[in-house]
Amino acid sequence: MKYVEEFRDQHHxxxxxxxxxxxxxxxxxxxxxxxxxxxxxAIFRYGLQQLxxxxxxxxxxxxxxxxxxxMARIDQAIRLAQQPDLVLCSYxxxxxxxxxxxRSLLQAKAAGxxxxxxxxxxxxxxIAREQPQRQVVFFAIGFETTTPPTAxxxxxxxxxxLTNFSVFCNHVLTPAALGAILDTDTPLxxxxxxxxxxVSTIIGSRPYEVFAERYQRPIVIAGFExxxxxxxxxxxxxxxxxxxxxxxxxxxxxxxxxxNAKAQALMAEVFTLxxxxxxxxxxxxxxxxxxxxxxxxxxxxEQRFDVPLRALTEIKGCECPAVLRGQKTPLDCKLFxxxxxxxxxxxxxxxxxxxxxxxxxxxxxxxxxG
Amino acid sequence: xxxxxxxxxxLIDGDEAVVSLDxxxxxxxxxxxDDVAVGDFVLIHVGYALNKIDADEAAKTLQLFAEAGMxxxxx
Ligand code: SF4
Numbered sequence: 001m002k003y004v005e006e007f008r009d010q011h012h013x014x015x016x017x018x019x020x021x022x023x024x025x026x027x028x029x030x031x032x033x034x035x036x037x038x039x040x041x042a043i044f045r046y047g048l049q050q051l052x053x054x055x056x057x058x059x060x061x062x063x064x065x066x067x068x069x070x071m072a073r074i075d076q077a078i079r080l081a082q083q084p085d086l087v088l089c090s091y092x093x094x095x096x097x098x099x100x101x102x103r104s105l106l107q108a109k110a111a112g113x114x115x116x117x118x119x120x121x122x123x124x125x126x127i128a129r130e131q132p133q134r135q136v137v138f139f140a141i142g143f144e145t146t147t148p149p150t151a152x153x154x155x156x157x158x159x160x161x162l163t164n165f166s167v168f169c170n171h172v173l174t175p176a177a178l179g180a181i182l183d184t185d186t187p188l189x190x191x192x193x194x195x196x197x198x199v200s201t202i203i204g205s206r207p208y209e210v211f212a213e214r215y216q217r218p219i220v221i222a223g224f225e226x227x228x229x230x231x232x233x234x235x236x237x238x239x240x241x242x243x244x245x246x247x248x249x250x251x252x253x254x255x256x257x258x259x260n261a262k263a264q265a266l267m268a269e270v271f272t273l274x275x276x277x278x279x280x281x282x283x284x285x286x287x288x289x290x291x292x293x294x295x296x297x298x299x300x301x302e303q304r305f306d307v308p309l310r311a312l313t314e315i316k317g318c319e320c321p322a323v324l325r326g327q328k329t330p331l332d333c334k335l336f337x338x339x340x341x342x343x344x345x346x347x348x349x350x351x352x353x354x355x356x357x358x359x360x361x362x363x364x365x366x367x368x369x370g
Numbered sequence: 371x372x373x374x375x376x377x378x379x380x381l382i383d384g385d386e387a388v389v390s391l392d393x394x395x396x397x398x399x400x401x402x403x404d405d406v407a408v409g410d411f412v413l414i415h416v417g418y419a420l421n422k423i424d425a426d427e428a429a430k431t432l433q434l435f436a437e438a439g440m441x442x443x444x445x
Contacts, residue, residue, distance in 0.1 A: 001392050002376065003428060012436075120399070120416050122417055148420075152401045152418070198374045198420060201374070224373065231438070250431070252427040255421075260420065263402045
């Protein structure tokens with residue numbers, strides 16, 4: 001596939017690994033947090049950590065929207081799905097995520113709720129068109145990559161006068177999560193960041209500049225293919241060596257400084273900031289999520305249906321908050337492997353294959369031991 | 371979750387397009403992008419084109435990799 005294979009070329013990966021070995025200063029440590037689950041996945045799948053010198057370490061970040069959604073929100077979606085004459089549509093990743101005591105959307109579906117997996121917001125709209133007598137709710141989750149498609153669907157529903165379509169909005173903002181990781185009382189255990197790739201195609205590289213400046217850490221916007229990840233690590237190491245805390249862009253083929261203005265305008269039109277939002281593993285973060293703007297309140301499932309959020313307590317002993325901040329590894333968690341596994345995830349990082357604990361479980365244990 | 375895949379635009383019809391994803395044809399929405407043409411590569415995510423892929427920038431990035439390779443060869 002064009003624009004994929006070239007960026008998986010093993011020779012490039014090895015050449016850049018050699019450059020990193022030359023340029024990384026043996027007298028210091030380089031802890032690089034890759035923000036996105038997509039990077040984490042590439043690092044484990046291609047064994048990139050093993051190609052780096054011992055003092056260069058990838059630290060896995062919180063960038064998996066499935067992982068950071070609190071159980072209480074999934075519980076709310078399940079109870080929405082159980083409303084009479086309601087079709088709940090969601091991206092496939094969400095169906096298996098447990099909301100405590102083994103409850104999930106998949107299980108609600110098995111028990112008779114009409115839960116449908118959709119590939120696109122367009123599919124959810126189509127269900128609403130075809131079944132005007134039923135309420136169709138789109139369970140919207142994700143960072144700035146999935147937010148514009150939700151905005152498009154709401155605008156389309158308004159244009160078409162679809163009164164049976166609404167959105168349960170759980171969209172969250174990447175820069176807010178980055179801020180929450182950087183803003184800790186304990187000394188920051190991270191020397192540089194590999195920044196989001198596809199989120200940045202929308203928001204651009206500019207929103208990261210204040211963080212690089214304020215917290216004095218370089219940030220490299222990094223593509224998701226293995227050569228991109230290696231090249232971005234090299235770029236970050238160079239900045240660390242030079243003591244420069246600025247934002248670089250490795251993923252120039254898709255990311256500009258200003259991002260996608262059309263998509264940003266659509267988001268600004270349809271959504272507004274929530275004053276705070278709970279992130280699984282990171283806690284309450286101010287101004288970190290979006291809700292549907294007043295002008296589009298008619299399409300807000302939280303207003304249309306009386307299904308309030310219930311507080312649910314997260315599992316005791318789960319080290320996700322420290323793992324998500326790069327202060328601990330999954331191996332430091334007493335619950336890792338038993339009882340917490342991808343089949344029975346107890347915390348955020350085990351929930352999707354992009355989470356740090358799940359990646360360790362699938363690929364990491366052998367490599368760590370070896 | 372945030373993975374987007376590069377695909378070539380084969381046909382454009384208003385806000386919709388058909389792309390070729392590794393030979394498989396798929397209908398996507400162009401509602402988020404401006405100025406795309408048949409033959410352009412776009413990044414596809416949840417049925418939408420997020421952005422156009424800049425062919426020149428892609429070539430430059432590959433050139434950077436190649437340079438790292440040449441330096442590596444000197445060792
Ligand atoms: S292994 Fe499970 S319980 Fe432990 S930190 Fe990871 S997700 Fe949380």
